[in-house]
Amino acid sequence: MNIRSSADDFVSRTNAIVAEFKALDGPLLPILHAVQEAFGYVPDEVKPVLAEALNLSRAEVHGVVSFYHDFRVHPAGRHVLKLCRAEACQSRGGDALADRVRQLLGIDFHQTTPDGAVTLEPVYCLGLCACAPAAMLDDDLHGRLDADCLEALVAEARR
Secondary structure, rough: HHHHHHHHHHHHHHHHHHHHOOOOOHHHHHHHHHHHHOOOOOOOHHHHHHHHHOOOOOHHHHHHHHOOOOOOOOOOOOOOEEEEEOOOHHHHHHHHHHHHHHHHHOOOOOOOOOOOOEEEEEOOOOOOHHHOOEEEEEEEEEEOHHHHHHHHHHHHOOO
């Protein structure tokens, strides 16, 4: 698929998503979630489409996408590892785990390994404060992490 047909596909699929959700009160967030579900991220090509369809400025759409950490502006890896960076997890060794996972993967937060296997994301609460520190690999929650557990998660994601 060439670049033009890819952009056309983004636009046509986004228009279908807009049609589905536009009647909702405050439809931008549900539309953005649906766009990310469809493409794996929010492509730049869809922002002007959303702005026009919802009578918003491109800056408003961009501001929402960049404000919420759940939205990506680039495709994610095959697996997404989210490490909690909130206070409870930090107080239980989360900073050391963050340093270790960045070392193991060779990337920083908001980056994807060169082989496309893992995207590393910080999150600011997974709701497992009593089981801190916590992480989520794809949709699976993991609590009471230590260095060994973290290494096992990274190994699982790399497979």
